[in-house]
Amino acid sequence: MFETAELGRKIGRKAFAAEEPQLHTALLKAQFALQDAGIAVIVIVSGVEGAGKGGVVSRLNKWLDARGVETHALWDESEEERERPFFWRFWRVMPARGSIAVLFGSWYTKPIVDHALEHTDLDAYERALHRNVQLEQLLVDDGALIIKFWFHLNRKQQQTRLKADLDAETASPQLKAYSRSYKRFASVSERAIRITDRGHAPWHIIEATDENYRDITTGRLLLEAMESRLAQMTATSGTADGSTAAQTQTVPTVSPTEQTVLDKVDLGSRLSGKEYDKRLASRQSELRQLAWKAKQQGCNTVMVFEGWDAAGKGGVIRRVTAGMDARLFRVISVAAPTDEERAHHYLWRFWRHIPRAGHMTIYDRSWYGRVLVERVERFASTHEWQRAYQEINDFEEQLVDHGVIMLKFWLHISPEEQLARFKEREQVERKQHKITDEDWRNRERWDGYRAAVHDMVARCSTTHAPWLLIGANDKKSARIEVLDTICERLAKALD
């Protein structure tokens, strides 16, 4: 999830200066329009320590008209507040219709900190998160607009930023605890974002390394949310009670020209034939044993293979299964759904094939079709594919909670490499069946798919089921990397 906020995106001083005035004006205009419409706006500012949340809040206060904005720093609870139910302090600062509240610290802070420091268990944590969902639903049902920002730094950046603070004699024990447990906080926060990322109040993860990028992006997203609410109001004005549907925010997606998570995939690694043969044989024999061990321990495995056309999914899957006993795995090739499958929820056809204890299911394409091909080709409506991120996360969480080992691979190649492979397929007779008009059509939508892959990784790559992006310009190196990953993950889980 956070890997999409570690791309090193920057905005230069000049570009910032060029964009800021318009953004400022547009934000003011949107603010006044929402004020007239009597819409309460709640902006939640959260994220890792050291990400400059204070800077963002100052910037928002500069951009918006101060008369309609209240900023609340919700640090530790006061005695007054501790004596009431948890949400009481937040109800105290709820903005009135027509005004904006910027919440620096929110109903997420305490549940995340408590669980990260292991004061609460997973069940209690999830229950708290579900309460947050309900609170937000209640506010949105009442007409409020909620925008949630998460500012992200990677571990190294955080260490650098916090160094000065930590070295100071005044460093709080809390700050020390946070910085020591970066990984724990990351995985706990990720769960909060995953569970509470709803259409009525979506999260936006923002890369906070570069101040200009951080602030401009925040401003843009805020503006987009405000304008989209205004547009919806115009569209639904006159209907009696269009509340729920009208107040679903469209989750902003990466634009095709922006940098995506795919740009960070290393496409340069190569493997010699000799090296490849050696490592392939060794890993395949290892996997054979691991599969039997999984059978003995009753451990189920689910693998998902997605990737560009001609990226080599079939070849990888054949190398993975070659080592294993055929009784232990099943490969499900996902093509167009059957009539029976079409008559059910799109997840139904995948649930059917969930392996039983000790077995393995390998999906050659998967439920991610909903947010890839169905999105790009518009087979699914915007509502349908946007809500699918949450549905897929829920689905995978159930698998993982049951003990299933989940591995999800995206095989990445460059457009040039794809072109070369397409041409080869056309020329070599025994490969001609592998290239169709559809492949050429998909290729034209490269940018659309690029954005869809980025959003998929941003929303569905989780600690328990991460997306593994494999550079596959060199087939040999890709196959070995996949086999390495599978063997390592299985070995670790079966220990």
Place this chain on the structure above:
Amino acid sequence: MFETAELGRKIGRKAFAAEEPQLHTALLKAQFALQDAGIAVIVIVSGVEGAGKGGVVSRLNKWLDARGVETHALWDESEEERERPFFWRFWRVMPARGSIAVLFGSWYTKPIVDHALEHTDLDAYERALHRNVQLEQLLVDDGALIIKFWFHLNRKQQQTRLKADLDAETASPQLKAYSRSYKRFASVSERAIRITDRGHAPWHIIEATDENYRDITTGRLLLEAMESRLAQMTATSGTADGSTAAQTQTVPTVSPTEQTVLDKVDLGSRLSGKEYDKRLASRQSELRQLAWKAKQQGCNTVMVFEGWDAAGKGGVIRRVTAGMDARLFRVISVAAPTDEERAHHYLWRFWRHIPRAGHMTIYDRSWYGRVLVERVERFASTHEWQRAYQEINDFEEQLVDHGVIMLKFWLHISPEEQLARFKEREQVERKQHKITDEDWRNRERWDGYRAAVHDMVARCSTTHAPWLLIGANDKKSARIEVLDTICERLAKALD
């Protein structure tokens, strides 16, 4: 919650025979229409042991066309099923679009049993319930219609029904455990219903004492849900993506001619002046001490008084507070909201006054206005007041979880008694300020309020915050009953 299903409602053999043929025909018609429209229908049949769920299922199978219905008895998990995530077994039996699944046992059974038998803690239980909410949301988003029935018997009825089974040598230890822990099961089930009673998949609690009443009511509610979905489809056909809003079911409410929970309130008790004076003085002094004890123990109390106009709320509240130190309590009289209050969510004005540790807030009228006056006078839209049950339950749960003692009183009088009091107020000069045209107007809506009170009790009377219905035709007896209840609840909580 269950008290509204203990009214002893019956339908005679003749009335049943008169209604059944039409109901049967109408159900078939609705079934075929939904089949044509490609809507999947999921009927969940649950409730206490001995309520005759098997009988209901047989009846539904008789009324519906068997070719479009599949009944699944979901008893214990098979080995196959245990080896997969919990929901797998339910995905196996999900109905295809256009068909109906009657689920006898469902995704509620295991969480309820596990928690009732204390194999899981509260956090784990709630997490499981939230997963059910998500599963149902996902199915409804996909177009399914979900109807959930809970069949209820009171303890005594259950014992009688189960006696034969329990005496038999073949009685399972499980059945014995269930029947021994009626109260525990009731409170655990109530939580399941409360948390998962959503607009997209509401619960219907049905009194199961009389077979005819039970079956006819089930049939009527099923028909209503099916017909209302068909009507919505006609209304929204042509809109691009009206999914969410369109698929909110209207929660059926009691009809004004039906028996309500108010009909069971005893209006006959009387108290002599002497007896009243004695008990009043004793309880008031007891309450004075209890209030101080609550202060010492840091225990907060919230009381809610609702009731008919002229039922004597003011008089009761004065008797309650007379005994207590004025520093320990606050009475909030709820009139029309201020401008500031109107600019916030309707619950905001009540959150403001939540007492701090050791203190007491007494609400003279309350947040229940949303489902009483605002419903009956149509100040709130149907969506607004229907969603308020869930919002109110969430709100009160937060108070109770924080340790607040909650007491909710409805003062009930007969319409004749109200008329007599209105006339007295008009005639006695010092009482004239207490009677307005609005009171007379409200009186004309008696039946509407009666139904609203019944539904309020049905949905918001919970183990942790029960509605206490007080017969108040005799003011003295009502005051003593309220004081008795308060003293007993406080004494118990402060022990």
